[in-house]
Amino acid sequence: MTERFDFEGNAWVLGDNIALDGELMELKYALARETDPEILRHQIFRGLDPTLAERIRPGDIVVTGRRFAHGNPHIQGLIGLRGAGVGLVCESIHSGSFRCAINAGLPFLPRCPGVTALVKPGDRLRVDFATGALQNVTRGERHQFDPLPAELRRIVSNGGWLPTFRQRLAQQN
Amino acid sequence: MGQTLAQKILSRIVGRSVEIGEIIMPEAELVTVHDWYAANAARALDEVGVTELFDPARVMFTTDHEPVAVSPHAAERQQRVREIAARLGIGHFFDVGRGGQGHVFPVELGYIRPGMYIAGYDTHVTNFGAVGALGIAVLTEVSELMALGSVWQQVPQTVRINLHGQLPAGISIRDVAQKIIGELDPDLIDDAVVEFAGPGLRHIGIDGRFTLVNTPTELGARSAIVEPDEIVRAYLADRVDGPVELPRSDPDAPFRAVIEWDMALMEPQVAAPPRPDRVVGVSQVSGTRIDHAYIGSCASGMIEDMRETARFLKGRVIHPRVRLFVTPATNRVAAQMAEESLTGIIQASGAVLTPPGCGVCAGGRIGPVAPGEVSIGTGTRNDPGRLGAHDAQLYIASPATVAAAAITGEICDPRGLDPDLQPREAAHD
Known part of the structure; x- marks a missing residue:
């Protein structure tokens, strides 16, 4: 399985300090250990705006402020984003959620200082998560951020942790 | 440029000098799993068809989250853990009534030395930093760690906190530890190793150091570690065999930040x-x-x-x-x-x-x-x-x-x- 890294879609711009539990994903899905992307994709951001999950389209880009998805590192919110087919661009992301996003196979740019000032809600964006290039088509501007390290992009392109673990086991045998 | 203590520990583990930010696959010298997760980890191993661990002698199961089963469900879980420990040949199985809290007794019993790298299923595995070891929490991926010996780590940045002064009468180390996580900017601490050093450490024994390295994880720190000193060496003298090395950060190590912290507090x-x-x-x-x-x-x-x-x-x-x-x-x-x-x-x-x-x-x-x-x-x-x-x-x-x-x-x-x-x-x- 190889995930795509080039995205084109509409921007959804969120502020600083979006909580993982309660805002990105209700805690009950973590407690139930739900890991089905098809279920979780319909639950993202319900704590912020119950209509958001159904308005976000595959290929769209979620742009956030600092400390995105802080809190206990429950993977369900990140699986939900991957299930929705979106890419994620953050000014900063909480370290536990960074690891969960890799494990969920979510394309993202973890450290994009000032990016929420460069994008308005609804702007058309092109983001190449392999290179860190962000193009604001609406404004006609290009920006460059650091992509994930190659080793971690490989895990994302495999579809996340479990496929990568299986691949590593197969290589050992 | 010099290296941080965390960098030195991970460099030793992978056998070459590592850079901050680099992705590495360090083999943990000890893997700890507690009684509430051992069965989940074993189930995950079953699902991917793993029947033999990388090195079961390095794996420790502790029984601390529910040491006395008070329900049939808990008794059955303990029974499963016993069966798993036997089947996988777990090297250090601390069953009911043995050891105690798994972030503390391994230090008391001499399993942990300065400069070791330990990974385990629990955010407070950072406690091993009390004697200058690097403990990093590994959650879902602990089954991969058990099966293959390593999971990826990005070599972390370090925030050094130099402690000064001593505790005023009526103020405890827990007050200081809480004040530190209450005051520091979470963005500064996020994903960093918090390294405690400075002249104030002379007044803090190993027990107090457990408290210091326990709390930064609540702010999102990857780990916390005390710069090991003669207090550590004296504590370990009759607990471990052979000489005790005291690895430290170099003076010109690339710290994310260096914070000078006075332990004088007005109130608890x-x-x-x-x-x-x-x-x-x-x-x-x-x-x-x-x-x-x-x-x-x-x-x-x-x-x-x-x-x-x-x-x-x-x-x-x-x-x-x-x-x-x-x-x-x-x-x-x-x-x-x-x-x-x-x-x-x-x-x-x-x-x-x-x-x-x-x-x-x-x-x-x-x-x-x-x-x-x-x-x-x-x-x-x-x-x-x-x-x-x-x-x-x-x-x-x-x-x-x-x-x-x-x-x-x-x-x-x-x-x-x-x-x-x-x-x-x-x-x-």
């Missing part, structure tokens, strides 16, 4: 609901009536914490409305308490002594709170529901502040009840 510190970093001076919450109190956990269950508890409870009884649970972290702490006659003092006060382990802090499985209650304890976190009922109000403080609240029935400045500060009052009590 309390974390208010609902987060451990919502820290205020005790005077701001004094008078809050409590129903439930707890002393113990991997943050504050060491012998010094038990001595402090007994010092406050000696000759006193706890408030009639309050139930107080006291949990020594380990079997050794419990034995030492008996030897020093602390056990009887605590029991005579009306407190309940529980078996060594995590105590109430592990989800309130032992002695939980009921709906609407107010609790003050020395556990690690105070998220809603952490100790039972979701709407209970949970405060976190030092053993002295918790003991004082248990005696008076409300949160108060413990210095008013401190026998060493108030000899006359203590004599009349």
